[in-house]
Amino acid sequence: MPDRAGKLKVTVAVLTRDRPKMLADLLTSLSKLDDPDHCELIYLVVENNQRKSQEALVRAFGPKFTKGSIHYVLETKIGIASARNRAAKEAINLDADLLVFVDDDEIVPPEWLANLVGPTGKALLFFSGATSGSPPVRKLYMARKAMHKNISQRYFRNEKRAAQRASSNDTPGVTIVANNWIGQVDIIANNKILFNENLDWLGGEDTQFYSDVRSLGLKTGWVSNAPVYETIPKDRLTFGYQFKRAKDQSNTSFKRKLSKKPSAIYKLPVSVVLKTIGLLGLLFLMPLTLSTNFLTFCRTAGWIADRISAALGATADHYRTVTGQ
Incomplete structure (x- = not known):
């Protein structure tokens, strides 16, 4: 990272498409974050759509973000990798030091960002944190209730395995995924690392990005105390x-x-x-x-x-x- 005498500039990027309620829930949780020490926060919502359907919602949240500013952009090339690359380009244009990704179907606890940013002050490059399943918000029938329990158990096993194998110094046997992710913007810019847009519809763009980062010999880490909580809607419980x-x-x-x-x-x-x-x-x-x-x-x-x-x-x-x- 550049040696700044002042605050680190952190861009927290949210990618969204056609999920206004989930986006609102995430923005509500982001607006209540603890303020990380020595950081200037910029929240960036990248709507991956053909039209601006969420701009008014994002603008309405502006006054609630008292610890940072909130920006909105539209990325019309539909695909998860294209949206991530747009966020990275915006972070570069904003002269950010750090880029954070969080998904629009998640919510974050107040201490999340402070804990996630913490280790990057030690000159490490790319980090990820855990994902847990949020409790069901309404009564579920047997099969869906069992599926919700199974998904939550899977997240717990993945988190436990990552905590055992990885640390803030390295990630052997653990893949850094981008739903709860932080990286140094200058490393992305200087090495011209992008998410593979051939995987726009397929997914796996973050796994490929992680592989590219490792092949360049760049350092990665795991942050055990910065989980996010994924909202699991009923149509995923089938x-x-x-x-x-x-x-x-x-x-x-x-x-x-x-x-x-x-x-x-x-x-x-x-x-x-x-x-x-x-x-x-x-x-x-x-x-x-x-x-x-x-x-x-x-x-x-x-x-x-x-x-x-x-x-x-x-x-x-x-x-x-x-x-x-």
Whole structure:
């Protein structure tokens, strides 16, 4: 980072599309953040849409942000990577030192930003924090209630594994994802690191970005005390949604693997057979393990479907459909 005598300039970027209620909930939580020491805060909302549908909502929140200013821009190239790149370019134009990403389906506790910014004062480059599932806001029926519990348990396991393997000094075995993320803007600008816009609809752009950062020998870290809380709407608590999400995520991962090691295609039949046997076992035990294995069953089924369809040339389109309100 530049050696500033004054405050660090921090751009907190929110990407949003067609989720006004969730965006309002996030902005409410952001407006109540503790003020990080020695920081000038700029909040940036990037609406990824063809028209300005959320500008009035963002402007209305302006007076509530007493500890920083709030800006709005429209990015008309639809896609998650394009929206992230627009935020990075805006942060560069704003002469920011640090860029933070948080998703519009999340809320943050008051201490989140102060804890996330803290380690970057030690000249480390890219960090991520944990994600937890927010409690359901209304009564759910059995299958959706079980799915919500499964998702929350998965987040907890991921957080626990990251805390065990990673630290503020390194992230072995942990991928830095961009839903709760902070990075140095000068490193992005000087190395011309961008999110891969070929992954606009597919997702996985943050995983690819992390891989690019590591290949450049740049340092990454994990911040254990800066979690965000994801709002999980009812339409994500179904077999169909989790199946398709796993299928699309697997598609991106598999194609990335094939691009590096084309011979991996020859291991596919054995992998599919083994996964199918595991899936049948999960199905047999489902009446007894719904509360713990429902999500695993959905994701395993999605993995199998993807490996077969990806081998035939199918592509993912996870970000074409918006869930939540």
